[in-house]
Amino acid sequence: MTLADQTATADPATADPTAATAILAVPASRGTCPFDPPPAYERAREEEPAAPVRLWDGSITWMLTRHQDIRAVLGDRRFSADANRPGFPFLSAGRRALATMNASFIRMDDPEHARLRRMLTGDFIVKRAEALRPRIRAIAEDLLAAMTQGRSGERAGHADLVREFALPLPSLVICLLLGVPYEDHAYFQQRSSTILSNTAGLDEVRTARADLNAYIKQLTEAKRRRDEDDDILSRLIRHDDLTDDEIAAMGMLLLVAGHETTANMTALSVLALLRDPVQLGRLRADPTLIRGAVEELLRYLTIVHTGVARVATEDVEIAGRTIRAGEGVLCMINAANRDERVFPGAGVLDVGRDARRHLAFGFGVHQCLGQPLARTELQVALEVLLEGLPNLGLAVPFEEIPFRHDMLVYGVRSLPVAW
């Protein structure tokens, strides 16, 4: 059976209604535990590891859910990340518009992808992230002090951890690295948020994208005139072979990816630990567990939760199916990170586990460029919170925490805590 047969069955005008409803619509809803992937993905991983699924526009694509298969696809150059190729799967009209307008290198294949990415890899090497650790720690300690001294205007001993700590920490760091003024954070955070929404309307998404594009271009213009700053944007300007559009696309990618991901991972990690006093206790008792715990939290929570998209450029056998050239695949890394074949007891958070094989940063040549920085930020954030707030707890019932189901990056909208 090919995907074309599936498409025929799934056409609402002609299909047998029972056959059509048998095809899962993605993104699927989560079940009762907000930390677990949608049950439909976990079921597919055991029953149909390459499953045809229906997207918002009625089109059909392949969904992959096993660790081994996703590793194979993301590491295979016969699968393209170029969103302009026919068959590339999108989660919404907004996502399609974003991925196909002035795309950054995450939506390109080698050699063009490598040419652009290599202009940035030096800024995100492991040693550089380590060298930044004291500075990141100082920023985290300042934020914690401001939060606990009640400068945020909340009642004493209470705060929204997202607003006061989890979001400003990576935002301040990426602003520092890029050379973006942090005072503009309300402007770029609001627009990032729209860009990362799977439900925002097409016009809204286009406007947010155009605003951010113009914002970065204005910043780079000013830097070009000054020609004295030593930050990533200033260094990009000095590359003669980069166009203004390429610089803007890279700047936007780093700004958006640089703060939303770590912010959500931080808040969600704190929430998961507060929900699991045994794991939290282990971490408090032995802070040397923190590095491994961050890998385990990345695995367990996998905030990129709606699939990593690719399109086949040749016919490829995966999970017993033939993915034809021109057919799309969605790699559900959240389901793969709960694959018992790789992580025994995968449904359980275990801060002592060796979770390094997780796919939370993706796999293949597109694997997250900023992962050394993200790791350092997450390690520091958890250390500073655990050391500084020995009595940290939730300030509202767990059921009242608002989760970001509709966003490309999963997390919580706010996290009311008390200490």
Added chain:
Amino acid sequence: MSGVSHADGERLRVAADRTKCCGSGMCTLNVPDVFDQDPDEGLVIVLDPEPPQELHHAVEDAVELCPASAIRVARLSA
């Protein structure tokens, strides 16, 4: 340090392909005694092409963890 054979005679020869490397840093993060990244392009540098036996397991992990399949190891007999 390289080329030293060990008690059971097993040696491991490590090579990296910088044209494949995407600078993820997984190798240097996990086995900093054997791998580094150059500060300009962030691409892999093999510091110790014949690492001591106590690092063999870690190097094999690094091969598996490399997202770009840029690391190759060969077992050499003594």
